[in-house]
Amino acid sequence: MSATPPVPPEPASLPGAPAPPLPVPVDANLPRPRPRSAAALVVLATLAVGYTLWAAQEVILPILLAMFFALVGNPMIRLLRKLWVPRFLAALLVLVAGLAGTGALAVQLAAPATAWAEQAPREARKLGRQLQDLTKPMHEANRIAEDMARAAAGEANRKVEVVRTRVDDPYAALTRTPRLAASVLAVVLLTFFFMVYGENLQRNAIALLPGRQQKKFTVEILHSIEREVSRYVLTISVINAVVGLVFAGILYLLKFPPQEALLWGTMVMLLNYAPYVGPLIGMVAMLLVGFVAFDDTLHSLLPAALYLLLHTIEGQVVTPIILGRRMALSPLVLILALMLFGWLWGLIGLLLAVPLLVCIKLVLAQVEGMQGWARLLE
Numbered sequence: 001m002s003a004t005p006p007v008p009p010e011p012a013s014l015p016g017a018p019a020p021p022l023p024v025p026v027d028a029n030l031p032r033p034r035p036r037s038a039a040a041l042v043v044l045a046t047l048a049v050g051y052t053l054w055a056a057q058e059v060i061l062p063i064l065l066a067m068f069f070a071l072v073g074n075p076m077i078r079l080l081r082k083l084w085v086p087r088f089l090a091a092l093l094v095l096v097a098g099l100a101g102t103g104a105l106a107v108q109l110a111a112p113a114t115a116w117a118e119q120a121p122r123e124a125r126k127l128g129r130q131l132q133d134l135t136k137p138m139h140e141a142n143r144i145a146e147d148m149a150r151a152a153a154g155e156a157n158r159k160v161e162v163v164r165t166r167v168d169d170p171y172a173a174l175t176r177t178p179r180l181a182a183s184v185l186a187v188v189l190l191t192f193f194f195m196v197y198g199e200n201l202q203r204n205a206i207a208l209l210p211g212r213q214q215k216k217f218t219v220e221i222l223h224s225i226e227r228e229v230s231r232y233v234l235t236i237s238v239i240n241a242v243v244g245l246v247f248a249g250i251l252y253l254l255k256f257p258p259q260e261a262l263l264w265g266t267m268v269m270l271l272n273y274a275p276y277v278g279p280l281i282g283m284v285a286m287l288l289v290g291f292v293a294f295d296d297t298l299h300s301l302l303p304a305a306l307y308l309l310l311h312t313i314e315g316q317v318v319t320p321i322i323l324g325r326r327m328a329l330s331p332l333v334l335i336l337a338l339m340l341f342g343w344l345w346g347l348i349g350l351l352l353a354v355p356l357l358v359c360i361k362l363v364l365a366q367v368e369g370m371q372g373w374a375r376l377l378e
Contacts, residue, residue, distance in 0.1 A: 054345075057344065062186045070194035070198060071233045072230075072237055073091070073095070075231065076090075077090045080093065087199075091195035109259070206219055225362050235323060236273070236323070236355075240272040243268060243311070244265040244268045244269030244272070247265045248261040248264065249265075254293075264286075274351060275334055275338070275354060276335060277342070283307065283308060286303040287301070287303075287304045329377055330378055334353075341353040361378075362374075
């Protein structure tokens with residue numbers, strides 16, 4: 001019977017000798033999966049953000065409007081800075097010029113807007129009677145069919161009409177006016193402070209970053225985004241203003257009073273900030289204006305037809321040539337953004353939807369690893 005040879009003992013490690021290396025796991029070099037949030041948590045966070053944007057709109061909207069106006073004024077401020085004008089004085093000049101232009105325009109539009117506000121209910125009733133006369137045979141046929149069905153079923157009861165009354169609060173207007181004035185003042189002051197102290201705030205925020213390379217990269221990204229967004233907002237504002245002036249000139253050639261033509265041109269300029277939705281509202285408004293201003297059917301359709309032609313030239317030729325492909329946005333994404341921001345913030349949301357979407361696209365295009373999301377918006 002052979003004996004098993006003894007196993008030699010492991011040599012004891014000498015003092016100062018390196019320890020033997022530990023075994024490396026097979027999956028040590030594989031990328032570790034990132035922890036994923038639960039779908040329910042993502043949905044709850046999205047709902048919470050949406051509710052916050054809606055509930056805090058009285059605070060958020062003045063800030064967003066002030067940032068929008070500051071972006072419009074920044075290119076002019078940079079031009080004045082090249083002429084050795086201090087930033088504080090340049091911002092003050094731009095703000096005063098904007099307020100003076102807005103005030104002069106409001107004075108010119110006050111009289112025709114008041115006249116149309118007084119005339120609108122009467123004209124609406126007139127148009128309603130005309131439409132009712134056109135659809136009267138259809139309503140008569142529908143009523144006869146309902147009577148025959150009711151008689152066949154043995155129902156002789158008449159329909160009960162419910163009349164609803166609404167009591168207007170006389171103090172509602174008094175409480176809304178100071179809040180509106182406070183919001184306008186807040187927008188003006190915030191616009192001035194954004195134009196004057198925006199760079200310092202940005203510089204102090206960048207100083208909080210740890211590394212110098214990271215600071216330099218962030219400065220380049222922010223400056224690029226700010227210049228691109230400022231150029232876009234100013235360009236689209238100039239295009240919309242030119243469209244409004246051209247349409248006001250068209251209405252003036254159609255024998256509209258000058259102030260009334262300027263009123264509808266201003267409305268067209270503001271509606272042009274909301275693609276698809278704005279021109280659709282403008283088309284309906286121009287149809288109503290045409291039917292009110294002219295008795296002949298052919299002449300009544302002229303304002304809407306000329307507005308459609310002008311908008312087609314601007315949207316399909318002028319704006320793509322000036323802004324290029326870089327600012328292009330998907331029509332589906334635009335419609336969804338208009339629905340979302342219009343639901344959240346009403347008319348102001350419709351006006352701010354496209355500039356906000358362009359800002360988001362530019363930010364995503366500059367951040368490493370997010371270019372695919374920017375292409376998704378195109």
